[in-house]
Amino acid sequence: MKRYICILLLIFLLFGSTDVFAWGQKGHDIVTCIAEKHLTRKARKNLNAILDGKSLMYYSSWMDNVQNSPYWKDGYDRTKTWHYFNVDEGFTPQTMSRNPKGDVLSAMNMLIDSLENHSNELSDSVKIDYLRMLIHLVGDMHCPMHVGRLSDRGGNELHIKWFKQNTNLHALWDSKLIESVHSWSYTEWQQNLDHCTKAEFKEISAGTPEDWLNETWKVTCGIYDYVKPDENYSYKYMYDYAPVVEHQLLVAGYRLAALLNRIFG
Numbered sequence: 067m068k069r070y071i072c073i074l075l076l077i078f079l080l081f082g083s084t085d086v087f088a089w090g091q092k093g094h095d096i097v098t099c100i101a102e103k104h105l106t107r108k109a110r111k112n113l114n115a116i117l118d119g120k121s122l123m124y125y126s127s128w129m130d131n132v133q134n135s136p137y138w139k140d141g142y143d144r145t146k147t148w149h150y151f152n153v154d155e156g157f158t159p160q161t162m163s164r165n166p167k168g169d170v171l172s173a174m175n176m177l178i179d180s181l182e183n184h185s186n187e188l189s190d191s192v193k194i195d196y197l198r199m200l201i202h203l204v205g206d207m208h209c210p211m212h213v214g215r216l217s218d219r220g221g222n223e224l225h226i227k228w229f230k231q232n233t234n235l236h237a238l239w240d241s242k243l244i245e246s247v248h249s250w251s252y253t254e255w256q257q258n259l260d261h262c263t264k265a266e267f268k269e270i271s272a273g274t275p276e277d278w279l280n281e282t283w284k285v286t287c288g289i290y291d292y293v294k295p296d297e298n299y300s301y302k303y304m305y306d307y308a309p310v311v312e313h314q315l316l317v318a319g320y321r322l323a324a325l326l327n328r329i330f331g
């Protein structure tokens with residue numbers, strides 16, 4: 067039994083650390099849980115056929131897992147840069163030079179175009195891959211540190227303290243803040259946030275992925291203005307930013323649902 071626990075602990079230490087380029091699992095689960103509640107019947111039926119009846123939540127972090135898995139890595143190396151879009155100080159998403167290896171905006175546009183306009187040309191395995199990627203990337207695009215600066219690798223090199231524990235700005239926004247502001251399950255997050263009217267849903271889910279990226283970037287700029295390297299943050303930061311985390315997760319969920327309804331509905 068002791069040996070079994072040691073093996074489990076080792077597995078956790080090796081693979082359980084937070085990925086540096088993703089909302090944590092919780093964030094993605096919340097986004098997909100919200101989206102799931104707003105799928106049309108027809109979209110759900112078509113998604114069931116592709117996802118073999120599995121929920122959006124089931125695949126919410128698949129894209130992070132696949133790129134970090136030694137067994138699956140080869141075919142997915144090209145997707146490593148697809149989770150983020152760096153914008154340095156003094157630039158905007160429009161003036162910053164794009165990563166030639168791809169970014170979250172080019173990836174999302176490619177996935178949407180392929181699934182929406184060229185679905186007949188895709189094999190079943192490519193179709194499910196593209197869908198699982200889209201499910202994940204709509205979430206990532208709304209995570210502020212995924213539109214962070216190249217100079218500090220999206221906040222990964224901006225070291226701060228969170229309740230006196232060493233961390234960095236990226237990790238804070240990927241998971242520590244979500245885990246701190248509410249100790250809810252993803253369904254409780256959905257139940258507590260998801261109260262918009264149909265008109266509000268329509269307004270939030272309007273626009274293009276580029277518009278959504280610009281919105282996230284503005285949030286990110288505010289976060290950089292607020293933070294000072296090596297500073298300790300705790301309750302005040304949580305109070306100030308809880309509504310922002312909640313907003314980003316909610317709008318990501320609505321936009322994912324609207325996209326899937328448009329493509330598969």
Ligand SMILES: [Zn+2]
Binds near residue numbers: 149
């Ligand atoms: Zn990611």
